Amino acid sequence: MSKSLSPEAIEALRRLNDVGIGQAPPLVSMAVAAELLGAGLVDENSDGAIEITCDGRKYLSGDCD
Numbered sequence: 001m002s003k004s005l006s007p008e009a010i011e012a013l014r015r016l017n018d019v020g021i022g023q024a025p026p027l028v029s030m031a032v033a034a035e036l037l038g039a040g041l042v043d044e045n046s047d048g049a050i051e052i053t054c055d056g057r058k059y060l061s062g063d064c065d
Contacts, residue, residue: 003059009035016042016052017060025049 005013012028013036019025028036033050036042041056 003039003041005039005041005059006032006035008032009039012036013041013052013056013060016050017057019052025051 008029009032012026012032015026015028028050033042036050036056037044039059041053041059042050043053045051
């Protein structure tokens with residue numbers, strides 16, 4: 001069963017998925033970051049920015065349990 005996310009969180013996850021190697025991730029609100037971190041779809045890097053995880057990519061592809 002897929003996790004239920006707010007429309008803002010889904011849009012942020014899509015934007016994070018579009019980030020290329022070496023590019024800065026887009027800024028997202030603290031509330032959206034907390035929602036995505038709580039769902040396990042992003043992680044925080046050493047600079048404090050959030051990055052999409054493999055589970056986040058799976059969520060977007062619809063390949064969720």
